[in-house]
Amino acid sequence: MKQLTLFKSSLIALALASSSASFAESFAITHATVHTVTAQGVLENATVVVEDGKVIAINPETINADSIIDAKGKILTPGLIGSMNQLGLVEVSAVSRSRDASDKKANITFDASLAFNPRSTVIPYSRKGGITSNVVAPRGGDDMFKGQTFVADLSGEFDSVRMNNNSVVIDLGAKSKGSRALSLQNLQFKFEDAVKELAKANKKTKNAKDEKEAKEPSREAQIINALLAGEKALVAYADRATDLLALLKMKEQFSLDLVLVGAADAVLIADKIADAKVPVVMTALDNLPGSFDALHVSLENAAKLTQAGVSVALTVNGDTHNLYQLRFHVGNAIANGLSRDTALASVTANVAKAFNLDSGTIAVGKTADLVLWSADPFELSTKVSQMWIDGKEYSTQSRQDALRDRYTTPSDMPKAYIK
Numbered sequence: 001m002k003q004l005t006l007f008k009s010s011l012i013a014l015a016l017a018s019s020s021a022s023f024a025e026s027f028a029i030t031h032a033t034v035h036t037v038t039a040q041g042v043l044e045n046a047t048v049v050v051e052d053g054k055v056i057a058i059n060p061e062t063i064n065a066d067s068i069i070d071a072k073g074k075i076l077t078p079g080l081i082g083s084m085n086q087l088g089l090v091e092v093s094a095v096s097r098s099r100d101a102s103d104k105k106a107n108i109t110f111d112a113s114l115a116f117n118p119r120s121t122v123i124p125y126s127r128k129g130g131i132t133s134n135v136v137a138p139r140g141g142d143d144m145f146k147g148q149t150f151v152a153d154l155s156g157e158f159d160s161v162r163m164n165n166n167s168v169v170i171d172l173g174a175k176s177k178g179s180r181a182l183s184l185q186n187l188q189f190k191f192e193d194a195v196k197e198l199a200k201a202n203k204k205t206k207n208a209k210d211e212k213e214a215k216e217p218s219r220e221a222q223i224i225n226a227l228l229a230g231e232k233a234l235v236a237y238a239d240r241a242t243d244l245l246a247l248l249k250m251k252e253q254f255s256l257d258l259v260l261v262g263a264a265d266a267v268l269i270a271d272k273i274a275d276a277k278v279p280v281v282m283t284a285l286d287n288l289p290g291s292f293d294a295l296h297v298s299l300e301n302a303a304k305l306t307q308a309g310v311s312v313a314l315t316v317n318g319d320t321h322n323l324y325q326l327r328f329h330v331g332n333a334i335a336n337g338l339s340r341d342t343a344l345a346s347v348t349a350n351v352a353k354a355f356n357l358d359s360g361t362i363a364v365g366k367t368a369d370l371v372l373w374s375a376d377p378f379e380l381s382t383k384v385s386q387m388w389i390d391g392k393e394y395s396t397q398s399r400q401d402a403l404r405d406r407y408t409t410p411s412d413m414p415k416a417y418i419k
Contacts, residue, residue, distance in 0.1 A: 025066045026051035029372065032071035034058070036362040037078055037349045041341075048076065050368040053391035058364060071372055074385060077344060078360050079132025079369035080327065080377075081351040083313060084235075084261055084281055085320040087126065087134050088116040088152060093321070102139035102146075109219050110147025112138035113164040118156050122321055124398040127154050129324035130377060132369040132389045133162070135355050137169050137235070137318075144183045145170050148223075149235060151357060153369070155389045166355060167233035167259070168223060172243050174293050184246050191254045194224045233257040233355065235281075239293035241265035248276050259354050264294035267301050270308035279354040280310055283317035284333035302346070303337030313354055314346040331378035343378065367391075 027050055034046040036058070049057040049065055089112055091098035100115035116136065126134070133153045140146025146169040151162045172183050197217070217225065226232040236247055239262050248269075251258040260266065261281045266273055273280065282305075286297040298304075305312050314333060316326050330343045338346070352360025359367045368391040375382040384396050 026056075026064075027067045027069060028063045028065040029069045029071050029076060029370070030063070031073060032076040032372070033073060034362055035075060035077045035341075035344055037341075037345050038361050038363050040363075045073070046076075048362060048370070050370075050388070050391045053368055055362060055364055055366050055368050058362070069372075069386070075373045075375070075377065076362070077130075077371050077373065077377060078348040078362055078366075079371050079387070079389065080130045080347045081357070081360060082126065082131050082134035082323045082326060083315045083351050083355070084135060084137045084149075085316065085318050085323055086139065087122060087136055087320050087323060088118060088120050089136060089138070090320050091117070091120055091122070102141060104141045106138065106141035106147050107143040107220070108145035108147070108168060108223050110138055110140055110145075111150070111165055112136065112147055113150035113152075113161050116150070116152060116161055118152070118158055118160045121399045122323070123154050123156050124396070125400060126323045127387060127394060128384060128396045128398055129327055130371045130373070130384050130387070131323060131326060132371065132387065133357070133359060134323070135166070135351065135357075140169065140171070144172065144186065148232075149355070151355065153389050155392070155394060163357075165232075167235045168227060169235045170237070172236055172238040172247070173240060174291055180240075180243065184243070188250065190224060191228065191250065194221065194228060195254070197221065198225060198228070227256060228254055230255060230257045233259050235259045235261060237261045239264040239291070241268045243293075244269060245272070248272060248278065251276060251278065262294075264289075264297045264301075266310070267296055267298070267304050270305050270310055273305075274309035278310075279313055279350060280305060281313045281315055281351075281354065284314050284329045284336075284338075286317070299332065299336040302333045306338060306342050306346075311350050311353065312342075312346050313351040314343075327378055328380065331380070334378055340378070 028047055030047045032046055034043040034048060047059050048055060049060060086101040089101040101112060131154055135149050135151055137149045138147035148165045149167045149169060150164040151166050153160045153162055173180055227234055234256050238244055238247060244263060244265060247258060250256060258278050260278055263280045263282055266280050284302050287299045289295045289297055302312050314330055316322055316329055326347060330347055334340055334343050349360040359369045368388055370388045371384055372386040373382055374385050387394050387396060
C-alpha cells in the first residue's frame with residue numbers, strides 16, 4: 001500500500017513538472033534605456049518583465065522572474081515591423097518557381113499566407129535589422145484587388161503566421177492600358193451594390209420565418225461586407241492627389257478603415273488626410289518621380305506629413321530582400337527632418353495601429369517582441385545585441401554570416417571546403 005502511495009505521488013509530481021514545463025520561462029531585462037513608444041516615453045535604467053510571451057510588468061517594485069538580463073544601459077525598443085512586401089513568398093526573384101506572391105487569376109479572395117515559407121533564408125537576414133514581425137502583401141493578378149495581407153513573425157517557426165486575411169489590398173492609379181477612372185468607378189459601384197444587397201438581405205431576414213432561408217453571400221461579397229463593417233482595412237496603392245481624394249471621399253461615404261500606400265502626392269493634401277485620420281505607408285528614400293503620378297516625392301515628405309498630423313509608417317517600398325535595411329531608411333528620414341521618437345513609431349506603433357496588431361509598443365499586456373541594441377538603432381554601425389519574438393530569444397545569425405565564415409576561415413584546405 002505504501003509503495004502504491006509513493007507511485008501515485010511520483011505520478012502527481014511528474015504531471016506537475018510537465019505542466020510547469022509547458023509555460024515559457026519568465027525573464028526580466030534590467031538597467032535598460034526603454035523606448036516604450038507610448039505616452040510613458042523613454043524610461044532610463046528601467047526594468048521590463050516578460051512571461052508567457054507578454055510584457056507583464058514595467059519597473060515593478062520587486063522583480064519576480066526565472067532569469068535576469070542586465071542590459072547595462074543599452075537601448076531596448078519594440079521589435080521593428082516590416083510592411084507591404086513579399087517576405088516568405090519570394091525566395092529568388094529571377095526564379096519563377098520560387099515566387100508565390102501573385103497569380104494572373106488572383107482576386108480579392110487571394111490568401112497568399114497558404115504559401116508562406118517561414119524557412120526562407122531572407123527571414124533570419126531580416127532579423128539582423130531588428131525586425132521581429134512583418135505585414136506581407138500579395139501582388140495579386142489582373143484584378144484591381146490584389147488579395148489580402150497577412151501578418152507573420154520572423155521566428156522562422158512553422159506556426160509563425162499570426163494573422164491571415166488581415167486587410168484587403170487594391171492597386172489604383174495610372175494604367176498602361178485603359179483609364180484609372182474605370183477602377184475608381186468599379187470600386188465605387190462595388191461598395192454601392194454591396195450596401196444595397198445588405199439592405200435587401202436584412203429585409204429578407206426580418207421577413208423570413210427561419211433565418212436559414214437567407215442566402216449566404218459569396219466569398220467576395222463577405223469580404224466587401226467586412227470592409228463596409230470596418231472589420232478589414234482597405235489598403236490602397238495610389239499616388240496622385242485626385243486618386244487619394246477619391247479614396248478619402250469613399251472612406252467618409254462608406255465608413256471605411258483606409259490605409260494609403262505610396263501616396264506620393266500626399267503632401268499636397270496632408271491636412272485632409274490628417275483630418276480623415278488615415279495612415280500613410282511610404283518609403284523614406286523616394287526623391288525622384290518614377291511616373292507622372294509621383295511628381296512630388298521628396299526625402300522630406302515623411303517629416304512634412306508627420307508635422308501635418310498624419311500617422312506615417314515607413315517601409316522599404318516592397319523590396320523584400322532588403323527589408324533588413326529598414327532602419328537605415330528611417331535614419332535617412334531623421335536626417336531629413338523626422339524626429340527620433342516619431343521615427344521609431346513609424347516602424348513600430350504606427351504600423352501596428354494601421355494593421356491592428358498586438359505589438360509595436362512596450363506596454364503591459366503587449367506581445368513581447370523586443371530588441372536590445374548595441375547603440376542608437378538608426379546608426380549604421382549599431383547591431384542587435386539580443387532579440388525576443390513572442391517572448392522567446394532568437395539568433396540574428398544568417399546564411400550570409402555562414403558564407404562569410406566559410407570563405408574567410410584560415411585553413412590549408414581550399415576555402416570552399418570549410419564548413
